[in-house]
Amino acid sequence: MSGFLGPNGAGKTTTMSIITGYIEPSQGKVEINGYNVSKKPRKAKREIGYMPETTPLYNELTPKEFIKYMAELKGVPRKMRKQEVERVLKAVNIEDVKNKLIRNLSRGYKQRVSLAGALVGNPKVLILDEPTVGLDPKQVTQIRDLIKSLGKNHTVLLSSHILSEVSQICKKVIIINKGKLVAIDTPKNLEAKTEKENVLLITVEDPENKIEDVVKSISNIKEIKLIKELPDGTKQYSISSNDNSDMRKEIFSVFAKNEITIFELKKAEMSLEDAFLNLIDNQKEEPEKTKAEIKKEKKELKEKRKKEKEDKKIEKQNKKTEKNKEKTKNKKKGGDK
Amino acid sequence: MWAIIKKEVKTYFLSPIGYVFIGSFLLMSSFFFYQYIFYYGSVEYSYLFYYTAELLTFTIALLTMGMFSSERKNGTETLLLTSSRSITSIVMGKFLAALAVILITQIFSLIYYVIVCIFAKGITGLTITLTTLGGFMLLAMAYIAFGMFISSLTENQIIAGVVTIILLLVSWFLPDLSPAFNIISPLYQFQKYPGGVVGISETITLLTQTILFILLTIIVLQRRKNLK
Structure with missing residues (x-):
């Protein structure tokens, strides 16, 4: 399948x-x-x-x-x-x-x-x-x-x-x-292959806008990005870390201390969709072939085919001559008898 | 091949095409029959084929125009070409199916022959009738093969039909310009049969034309596979 x-x-x-x-x-x-x-x-x-x-x-x-x-x-x-x-x-x-x-x-x-x-x-x-x-x-x-x-x-x-x-x-x-x-x-x-970074998605209620300062106090964190503000007043951020350690525990306790309410906290998983997009985007753009190059390729292909044909011909002829040799041998044997 | 023949004949009669073809052909035949046999009081049935052969030049496109063009347009060509049938058997299947429709038409139009026999009080000119019928089928074969070839070139039925009719008309009148064109005109080749002469060269020419266009159709389909 x-x-x-x-x-x-x-x-x-x-x-x-x-x-x-x-x-x-x-x-x-x-x-x-x-x-x-x-x-x-x-x-x-x-x-x-x-x-x-x-x-x-x-x-x-x-x-x-x-x-x-x-x-x-x-x-x-x-x-x-x-x-x-x-x-x-x-x-x-x-x-x-x-x-x-x-x-x-x-x-x-x-x-x-x-x-x-x-x-x-x-x-x-x-x-x-x-x-x-x-x-x-x-x-x-x-x-x-x-x-x-x-x-x-x-x-x-x-x-x-x-x-x-x-x-x-x-x-x-x-x-x-x-x-x-x-x-x-x-x-x-x-x-799995495309899952390169350790990224968390977090939705918080943070009326005093302390989150960025708070996050900076946690070690290992690379950056924090605001994704969107939701209509109910909460905000969604993505937080990425420098290594593969699970930051959720630490974030939870630090946020609680600073009175930032967490509504949602999850690891961002790469779906097949991301993998697909990643792969497609990463494919190197090949420079367009010029006409001369295409012509050259065609010529080479033609020559290759020609050569193959000739090789086949030679092979056939070789086989024929071998057969003939055998025949003449057999005839000679027959004659000897 | 048998599967394709069966399906094609069925399709002719599931769509109006088969009925329109047979109907118009018989209608015109009966008109000619009335004019020729009754008006002139002739009992030479085979002469009627001169007219029906000309009629066939106009109506054959009905049968052949959709043969490959409509399959290509609907994409059903994929089904045929990816099935385990060879291109040759697909082409032959379609060719024989169209020929079968013409044979059915001819069996219907034998009624006219029966009428002639009744008036002549006995069977008259049976051999001539049969040889002319044979010649007529040869002509039909050449026409079908040609129409099929045109149909394999385009995916538009109308274009296939119109081009077929025009080119067949051209081939009809070309011998008037120069006898050199006799050999490419199927209708000209047919002319001797109603007189009761089975010409070997005519028969061979018609058969060659048929085989030529069947082969060309096969080549077109095969080539298109490589050029897509």
Whole structure:
């Protein structure tokens, strides 16, 4: 169960299109369960269930007909087809609308029909491109639970820009930006990595405005910042320290002595969202390639391919000559006999 | 491939296109039938195909214009291209589905032949009718392949339809300019069949045109995969 994150235009959908064989990669290769998508597309594609972001469907068909068609396209054997269609209809819970035209279904149902299309044939790898976009909260939880349960016996690659969704469902997060890989890790590790500073969030009632002086008297404190003033007269501050020690105890006692009332005191935790933003922002801006550079790269690639071709040719010829040698040897042997 | 044929034929008849195509074709055929057979009192049924072939030049675009353009526009192309079917079988499936619709139309229009037989008091010119029908199907194949190719180039159905009709019309009239154009005009190639002549060169030309445009369609789809 992997989550695939990235800002808009990062290349999530493009990557998924390449994995599913919709687009041919210009470089590199994709292997699904050992099958190269470019070289053995039939076998590789049979292992994949793909739910595209735009949920393309045939509006003139009913969900049942659509899923049956998808089953046929995916090569589900005729005997098992009916059973398989029923199973999938049940799995995504659209049995009640199975005979309505897809055209007349609501967005949530369409999304589920599209998901059903990906599930049919029980492929080992599921690739879901933003499966919960545009659903109401109830449907979102339903689809999420469904995806979670699918994760038990399928490999799922899920793209999303809803971070809470990814941190809830996925065990592993892949973050890309501008077509480049930024990070692969578990959501927890990513959060931990970005948690660099020891920061406290504190809400106080401080009519005499003593807080800044008071805080300065505590050792280890680096700085205090006012975040906002709340309408009920309280103020929220963030306090950062120089080391990793827990300052809460000390702050509590010192504030109490100075008659500053604490309404709230908590450690600021980095969420996946912060981690995400941090990673994306930290990615070094690469200077735009000039036209000459692009040309050069293309030339190099061409030459590389040419060389590869020639190498292959030479290899073939070598094999041929070896074979011929063996043949002549065998003939000679035969002649000797 | 069978799955695609089935679905495509079904789609033709789930949308108005299939009915409009068959309906308009039969309506015009019956008009020609009335004019030619009754008005002139002729019993040579196969001559009617001269008119229906010209009619096909205008109506074929109805069947072919949406073949790939609408799939591309709706994004359903993704479903086809990421399924385990090869591009060749997708293209052939769609081609054969359109051909099936034309075959259905022709079976309907055999009614006219039956009427002619009734008036002629016996079966007349069966072989000519059958060879002309065969020629007509060859012509339809060349037309479908061409329309399919145009449809694979754009994501706009209307453009695909209009361009198909215009180019087919051009190919219809080009032989008038110079005999050199005979070979690229499917309609010209068809002209001998209603006379009862099965020309080998005509048959080969029509088949070549069909195969050429089917291959071009496959190449277009394959190339687009690399160029996205």
